[in-house]
Amino acid sequence: MPTTSLPPSLTSLAGVTGRVVTPGDPSYDEIRAVFYGGIDKRPSAIIRVKNVDDVRRVIETARRDGYELAIRSGGHSVAGHSTTDGGLVIDLREMSKIDIDATTKTAWIETGATAVQVTQALAPHHLVIGFGDSGSVGVGGIALGGGIGFLVRKYGLTIDSVLAAEVVTADGRHLVVDESHEPDLFWAIRGGGGNFGVVTRLEFRLNSMPNFTGGILILPATPETIAGFSAASLSAPDELSTIGNVMPAPPLPFLPAEHHGKLVIFAFVAFAGDDGAAARVIEPFRKLATPLADLVKPGPYVAMYPPEDPNYKPTAVARTMFVDKIDIDAARTIHDYLSKSDATMRVAQLRALGGALARVPAEATAFAHRSKPMLVNVAAFYEGDADREKRSVWVKDFKHALQPNDDSAYVGFLTDDGRERIRATYPGATWGHLARVKATYDPTNLFRLNQNVTPAA
Numbered sequence: 001m002p003t004t005s006l007p008p009s010l011t012s013l014a015g016v017t018g019r020v021v022t023p024g025d026p027s028y029d030e031i032r033a034v035f036y037g038g039i040d041k042r043p044s045a046i047i048r049v050k051n052v053d054d055v056r057r058v059i060e061t062a063r064r065d066g067y068e069l070a071i072r073s074g075g076h077s078v079a080g081h082s083t084t085d086g087g088l089v090i091d092l093r094e095m096s097k098i099d100i101d102a103t104t105k106t107a108w109i110e111t112g113a114t115a116v117q118v119t120q121a122l123a124p125h126h127l128v129i130g131f132g133d134s135g136s137v138g139v140g141g142i143a144l145g146g147g148i149g150f151l152v153r154k155y156g157l158t159i160d161s162v163l164a165a166e167v168v169t170a171d172g173r174h175l176v177v178d179e180s181h182e183p184d185l186f187w188a189i190r191g192g193g194g195n196f197g198v199v200t201r202l203e204f205r206l207n208s209m210p211n212f213t214g215g216i217l218i219l220p221a222t223p224e225t226i227a228g229f230s231a232a233s234l235s236a237p238d239e240l241s242t243i244g245n246v247m248p249a250p251p252l253p254f255l256p257a258e259h260h261g262k263l264v265i266f267a268f269v270a271f272a273g274d275d276g277a278a279a280r281v282i283e284p285f286r287k288l289a290t291p292l293a294d295l296v297k298p299g300p301y302v303a304m305y306p307p308e309d310p311n312y313k314p315t316a317v318a319r320t321m322f323v324d325k326i327d328i329d330a331a332r333t334i335h336d337y338l339s340k341s342d343a344t345m346r347v348a349q350l351r352a353l354g355g356a357l358a359r360v361p362a363e364a365t366a367f368a369h370r371s372k373p374m375l376v377n378v379a380a381f382y383e384g385d386a387d388r389e390k391r392s393v394w395v396k397d398f399k400h401a402l403q404p405n406d407d408s409a410y411v412g413f414l415t416d417d418g419r420e421r422i423r424a425t426y427p428g429a430t431w432g433h434l435a436r437v438k439a440t441y442d443p444t445n446l447f448r449l450n451q452n453v454t455p456a457a
């Protein structure tokens with residue numbers, strides 16, 4: 001229900017059960033904010049939908065009255081797609097119900113839930129779904145784009161655990177889709193992002209994980225340790241997934257002050273297997289150099305998602321890419337770029353892929369980059385518009401220096417990289433297949449605030 005009276009153009013939203021937040025509402029500024037700072041859009045209304053009927057009503061209003069429509073689950077879109085100037089936002093955060101069936105090891109989860117909420121709910125059952133490295137990312141966004149995280153080599157992408165979905169399409173239909181029902185739509189939403197409708201619930205297969213060892217390992221960053229970290233990550237057994245952030249050391253209490261601001265590998269190490277094997281598998285990383293901090297230990301998986309400050313609003317520019325490996329020359333490039341930048345925070349993030357992700361056939365879902373060995377993100381914080389331009393040039397140059405030949409990308413980390421990169425995100429037959437599904441379910445491209453797949457002619 002609206003908290004302030006609705007303008008005449010939005011009276012069709014009067015029947016919505018959830019809150020309709022418009023510019024006159026005292027909490028409008030708080031509610032329109034998304035994860036990233038520097039995104040300052042003013043929607044005509046943000047609708048905190050509570051059920052499928054609410055979603056349908058907003059879709060109908062947007063379609064009939066020509067409003068631009070944004071969909072928001074966790075608000076972490078790196079391209080700022082989950083808000084709009086003058087349009088409507090379907091905000092799903094109050095649709096966050098988690099129904100676990102521990103016997104069948106399945107769960108129906110509303111897409112407004114966050115990764116940490118789901119991980120916490122599954123913890124007592126020793127069950128997991130692999131999401132990303134941020135607990136506050138929404139299930140909706142990550143599970144439609146792909147989902148590359150701490151368990152990717154053991155259990156695959158987040159989409160690899162999706163069994164079924166409920167989708168409200170542009171014409172207001174509420175569809176339940178799986179391998180046998182509307183299989184093309186089910187294929188497309190696993191990797192094709194928010195192009196095809198509002199996904200309100202997802203059914204997941206849950207993975208048993210009785211033991212876990214993980215945490216933060218900080219090593220000094222030199223070309224040799226960076227290349228060694230990459231090689232060790234790529235050759236580790238599937239149980240081990242790592243995320244290595246080469247960056248200036250933040251002033252953390254557990255890190256001696258003389259290292260603050262110096263380049264380090266700030267790594268997240270996650271071992272989904274027996275405690276005994278963990279030490280053996282992690283040893284090559286500890287041997288790369290004397291760790292500056294080693295917080296890797298057996299414990300609950302949910303500890304990988306520490307509490308976050310909801311008021312933290314970073315302003316950053318980034319580029320993403322796939323590479324085969326980080327050899328010593330690439331490691332020198334990373335070290336040089338990061339050493340020469342004066343951005344308050346800059347990073348090259350290394351993620352080894354392979355394992356369970358690579359065993360799924362490329363054509364099985366809309367995430368086709370199954371054989372790419374490694375994903376790298378480079379990013380820099382900026383302060384103000386002029387600085388943004390300077391840092392944007394730096395991330396583009398850095399990307400080109402590391403990967404001059406291949407523009408393919410993972411959709412979850414794409415920013416405003418342009419149409420060619422969206423195309424390269426969906427290689428081979430994937431693009432044509434997605435465009436045909438789009439033409440069937442969203443022929444007028446109502447859902448276009450995303451890495452957009454245009455409907456086939």
Ligand SMILES: Cc1cc2nc3c(=O)[nH]c(=O)nc-3n(C[C@H](O)[C@H](O)[C@H](O)COP(=O)(O)OP(=O)(O)OC[C@H]3O[C@@H](n4cnc5c(N)ncnc54)[C@H](O)[C@@H]3O)c2cc1C
Nearest residue numbers: 072073074075076077081082132133138140141148194199
């Ligand atoms: C700090 C940070 C860390 C990240 N780490 C990782 C990581 O480790 N691994 C990884 O794979 N990704 C990661 N990402 C990327 C992240 O997965 C994507 O940005 C994802 O889209 C965010 O989902 P969200 O629901 O929070 O975002 P939102 O901004 O709410 O949604 C993003 C887009 O997804 C679509 N969408 C969202 N919900 C729905 C829905 N219910 N129905 C239909 N469409 C929907 C819409 O197009 C929307 O614009 C990270 C992003 C950030 C900001």
